[in-house]
Amino acid sequence: MTHPLRLTLFAALIGVGLAGCGSSVKLDEGAPVVDAKPNAAGANANANRGANTGQSSVTTVDASKIDAAAAGVGRVVYFDFDSYVLKDEFRPVIEGNARMLSSAKTKKMVVEGHTDERGGREYNLALGQRRAEAVVKSLVLLGAADNQLEAVSFGKERPVTDGHDESAWAKNRRAELKDR
Amino acid sequence: MVRAPEISPHSPRRRHLLAGVFAAGAFPSALRAQFRVEISGVGGTQLPVGITKFREEDKSGQALSGIVRADLERSGIFRIVDSSGDFDENARPNYGDWRGRGADALVAGSAARLADGRFDVRYKLWDVVKGQDLGGQALAVVSADLRLAAHRIADAVYEKLTGDKGVFSTRIAYVTRVANRYTLRITDADGEGGQAALNSTQPIISPAWSPDGKSIAYVSFESGKAVVWAQDVGSGERRAIANFRGSNSAPAWSPDGKTLAVTLSRDGTSQIYLMDPNGGNLRRITQSTAIDTEPTFTPDGKSIYFVSDRGGSPQIYRVGAGGGNPERVTFTGGYNISPALSPDGRTLAYVNRNGSEFKVTTLDLAGGTIRTLSDTVDDESPSFAPNGKLIIYATRAQGRDVLMTTTLDGRIRARLAPAGVDYREPIWGPFGR
Numbered sequence: 379m380t381h382p383l384r385l386t387l388f389a390a391l392i393g394v395g396l397a398g399c400g401s402s403v404k405l406d407e408g409a410p411v412v413d414a415k416p417n418a419a420g421a422n423a424n425a426n427r428g429a430n431t432g433q434s435s436v437t438t439v440d441a442s443k444i445d446a447a448a449a450g451v452g453r454v455v456y457f458d459f460d461s462y463v464l465k466d467e468f469r470p471v472i473e474g475n476a477r478m479l480s481s482a483k484t485k486k487m488v489v490e491g492h493t494d495e496r497g498g499r500e501y502n503l504a505l506g507q508r509r510a511e512a513v514v515k516s517l518v519l520l521g522a523a524d525n526q527l528e529a530v531s532f533g534k535e536r537p538v539t540d541g542h543d544e545s546a547w548a549k550n551r552r553a554e555l556k557d558r
Numbered sequence: 559m560v561r562a563p564e565i566s567p568h569s570p571r572r573r574h575l576l577a578g579v580f581a582a583g584a585f586p587s588a589l590r591a592q593f594r595v596e597i598s599g600v601g602g603t604q605l606p607v608g609i610t611k612f613r614e615e616d617k618s619g620q621a622l623s624g625i626v627r628a629d630l631e632r633s634g635i636f637r638i639v640d641s642s643g644d645f646d647e648n649a650r651p652n653y654g655d656w657r658g659r660g661a662d663a664l665v666a667g668s669a670a671r672l673a674d675g676r677f678d679v680r681y682k683l684w685d686v687v688k689g690q691d692l693g694g695q696a697l698a699v700v701s702a703d704l705r706l707a708a709h710r711i712a713d714a715v716y717e718k719l720t721g722d723k724g725v726f727s728t729r730i731a732y733v734t735r736v737a738n739r740y741t742l743r744i745t746d747a748d749g750e751g752g753q754a755a756l757n758s759t760q761p762i763i764s765p766a767w768s769p770d771g772k773s774i775a776y777v778s779f780e781s782g783k784a785v786v787w788a789q790d791v792g793s794g795e796r797r798a799i800a801n802f803r804g805s806n807s808a809p810a811w812s813p814d815g816k817t818l819a820v821t822l823s824r825d826g827t828s829q830i831y832l833m834d835p836n837g838g839n840l841r842r843i844t845q846s847t848a849i850d851t852e853p854t855f856t857p858d859g860k861s862i863y864f865v866s867d868r869g870g871s872p873q874i875y876r877v878g879a880g881g882g883n884p885e886r887v888t889f890t891g892g893y894n895i896s897p898a899l900s901p902d903g904r905t906l907a908y909v910n911r912n913g914s915e916f917k918v919t920t921l922d923l924a925g926g927t928i929r930t931l932s933d934t935v936d937d938e939s940p941s942f943a944p945n946g947k948l949i950i951y952a953t954r955a956q957g958r959d960v961l962m963t964t965t966l967d968g969r970i971r972a973r974l975a976p977a978g979v980d981y982r983e984p985i986w987g988p989f990g991r
Contacts, residue, residue, distance in 0.1 A: 488782070497916065498895045498909060498938055499763050499983070500808045501865060501872055503784060504821065504828035504849040507805050511826060529823070530783035531805045535761035 451475055455513060457551040459494070462508040464516055472516045475555050480521030486558040489513045491531040494547035499533055506531030506553075513553045528558075593749050593963065593972035595631050604637040605719060608661040608686075613646040613668035618677055620704040622669055622711075628748060629712035629726040632963060633947065634970030636719075647682035647694050656686045665715055667694075669704070676700050679707045683715055692718055705751045706991075725943040729987040730950060731755070731765045731774055732961060735980040742776060744791060747943070747986070749961070749974045755789060756796075766809045767987045773835075775799070775809035775818065786820055788835060799837035810853045810862075811835075812879070819843075819853035819862060830864055832879075843881040854897050855879065863887065863897040863906065874908055888921065890928055896939055900946045905966070907931075907940040907949055918951050920966065931968040941986045950984045 451474030455464060464472065479485055491510030493502040510529035518524055537550040607630065615622045623641075630636040639659045645651070645666035656664050667681030682694030695714060699707045706727055713724030725747055734741045740762045745752035756762060760779040767774055775788045784805040789796035800806035804823030808830075811818055815835070822831050830844040830853045844850040848868035855862055856876075863876050866884065871892045877884040888894040893911035900907070903923075910919040915935040921928050936954035943950070943963075950963045959982045960975035974981060 490783075496914070497893075497911065498852075500821065500852045501849070501895050503763075503805060503807050504823075504851045507823045507828055508849065511804075511823070528783075529804055531823075532761070532779065532784075533763075535763065535779065 451478065453555045455553050456548065457509055457553070459547070459551065460505070462505070462512045464512055471555075472513065473520060476517045476520035476522050479517060479523070479526050483523060483526070486526050486528075488556050488558050489517075489527060489529050490536075490554045490556065491529065492536060492550055492552050492554070493534045494550045495534050495537060495542070496547070497534070499535070503531050503533035503535075506533045509551075509553045513555070593628070593632055593961075593974045595628075595970070595972045605635055605662055606637045606639045606660050607663040607665065607715075607719075608639050608641045608656055608659060609665045610641045610643055610645045612666070612679075612681070613644070614671075615669050617671065618669040618679075618704055619701065620669075620708065622667070622679065622704065622708040623665075625705060625708035625748070626665065626712045626715070629709060629724075630716060632748065632970075632972045633716060633724075634965035635716070647680045649682075651684055651686070653684075653686055653689045661686045663692075663715075663719060665711075667711070672698065677704060677707075679704070679711070681711045681714075683718060705746060709746060709748075722947065723945045723989065725945050725948065725986075725989075727991055728944060728989060729771070729991060730984055731767065731987065732952075732984040733762045733765065733982050735761075735959070735982070736978065742774075744774070744987075755791065755794070763983055764808055765983055765985050766811055767985055768811050768835075769813055769815045769988055771988045771990055775811070777807045777809070786818075788818075797836075799835065800833065808851050808853060810855060812855050813857055813859045817879075819855065821851040821853070830862070841881075843877065843879075844884070845881075852896060854899060856899055857901055857903045863899060865895045865897065874906070887923075894919075898940045898942055898949075900942050901944055902946055905942075905946075907942065909937050909940065918949065918964070920949075929968065931964050931966075932962070932971075934962070939983055939985075941984055943986050944989045948986075950986050952982045952984055 452471035455468040455471050479487065489510040491506030493506050507529065510531055514527045514529040517527060539546045539549050609623050609627045612622045627638050631638055639661045646668040647666055649666055651664055664684045664686050665681055667679065670678045672678050676698050678696060678698050680694060680696045683692040684690065685692055697707045697710065709727040712726040716724035728747045729744055730747055731742060731744045734743055738759055740758045740760065741754045742756040742762050742765055743752045744755050755774060758778060758780050763777045765774055765776040772791055773788055774791055775786060777784050778787055784807045785798050786800035786806045786809045787796050788799050800820050800822060802822050802824040806820060806822055808821040809818050817832050818835055819830055819832055821828050827847055828849045828851050829842055830850050831840055831842050833840045846866065846868045848866055850864055850866045852865040853862045860879055861876050862879050863874055865872050866875050872895050873886055874888040874894050874897045875884040875886050887906065891910045891912055894908050896909045898907045906921045906923055908919055909916050916937050917935065918931045918937045918940045919928060920931060931949065932953065934953040934955060938952045940949050940951040948963050948965060950961060952959060953962055955975060958975060959980035960973055961981045961984050962971055962973050964971045
């Protein structure tokens with residue numbers, strides 16, 4: 379169930395987050411703006427919020443065992459063509475990872491940005507970098523420390539799939555969050 | 559003086575020519591990677607030349623005359639006529655016979671094994687039209703340098719007949735990918751005789767020759783992100799010269815070899831910096847919140863061309879090498895990247911995206927004329943030969959990544975595409991090997 383205030387807050391945070399990386403330009407004037415729809419590939423269930431606890435109980439956090447997969451937090455966000463805008467459907471991924479990072483200050487992660495295969499290698503390296511930076515900025519705004527994170531890019535060099543159509547390209551336009 | 563003849567226009571169909579005819583056993587090298595010449599469009603005026611098999615070249619282990627033929631043909635300037643017959647540099651040519659074959663010039667030679675194991679390679683060049691001996695040369699080389707000897711002969715013939723310097727003894731570098739194995743290769747300009755400069759299981763991109771040809775910079779992902787390395791070509795010694803936070807890429811040498819331009823994301827967005835070749839003295843020269851990348855120096859070292867999307871889409875800009883206010887250079891089309899400057903600084907080659915097609919294009923910087931050079935749709939990374947007469951680039955054909963060279967008018971192209979290997983990121987090396 380989506381809390382309306384929460385959605386607004388997240389959207390506002392994204393807006394603030396992107397102000398730091400310049401105008402969110404649409405690089406291809408012809409590209410259609412794809413409506414963000416819930417997508418099984420990216421949006422996993424929210425991380426476990428604080429369960430109902432009695433007044434005397436204490437919740438133990440074991441930093442050494444924080445495991446994103448076990449916590450059910452997604453590790454990939456996907457992007458539209460020529461875009462580095464974080465879409466609403468990936469809000470849970472950002473929130474879940476930010477929560478993990480803010481509760482374990484020694485934990486470090488790297489965010490790897492990727493593009494689809496179209497276009498030059500160096501320009502795509504920079505586009506992928508922009509995607510990774512956008513994710514890092516949002517994580518920092520939601521509680522992670524800047525020194526816990528590094529944004530890097532693989533441009534178009536590490537596709538997850540080799541196809542040459544939009545369904546393959548969509549899977550390659552992504553940022554991956556990885557433990558360090 | 560040998561004249562380029564007037565040839566009636568061919569019908570605009572494509573002909574594929576094997577660059578020379580060899581017995582398969584003549585090649586000792588394992589990787590038979592020859593550029594295959596395609597001649598498309600209306601044929602221009604080409605100089606017909608006969609190049610006969612060098613006496614005893616089979617015994618040398620290298621198809622010397624075939625290498626010379628392939629070099630001259632790939633330049634686009636020459637057309638090879640029937641070159642059958644036994645000749646060497648001491649022959650007295652029957653000019654009437656050669657005129658009958660349509661030749662304007664003739665090359666013949668020999669390769670003799672010396673007592674110390676080296677080879678004495680000789681050639682002579684004749685002007686068939688005037689019936690004149692234009693001279694020749696003798697080169698003593700070790701077996702490993704036989705290919706280079708053939709390339710030097712092609713250069714000498716090219717220079718004598720055109721007045722321009724040949725590029726056949728220069729080298730190129732490019733990256734191959736086979737499954738998950740990446741190799742930075744340095745080869746002769748014809749794609750042969752290659753050596754691996756770097757083997758990796760992670761991508762390698764953006765190789766850049768130093769102006770003296772002794773070093774090569776590149777971007778390697780071996781540490782899990784983009785880092786710029788500089789490597790001594792001869793010894794293989796290398797060091798990481800840009801390994802800052804985020805991505806480090808797009809190395810480009812200044813013409814005096816004293817400065818490298820690189821793209822760094824360390825300040826939060828991809829921007830262009832200058833540094834010494836050892837990585838020190840870092841200074842930022844672009845100041846935008848956009849993507850600024852792909853720097854390349856002008857031949858006089860005074861300016862840098864680069865790609866920026868500060869205007870909303872990637873276009874090519876020019877800025878003084880010390881920084882300052884950049885000036886936009888490309889205005890046609892909504893996506894222009896990968897700038898490369900001709901050695902005389904007058905022509906800009908780049909990749910233009912039109913719809914979904916990426917094509918190598920040139921812009922005459924003084925006059926503004928724009929010319930599309932390729933007929934493929936996935937072009938990348940154009941690079942000029944050091945005599946400014948050819949451009950090498952990467953593209954996609956039949957589902958594979960291949961290399962192409964083209965003349966500046968786009969008429970004569972040659973393709974390097976052996977099976978099973980993807981080729982990308984070509985960069986042409988300097989004169990002076």
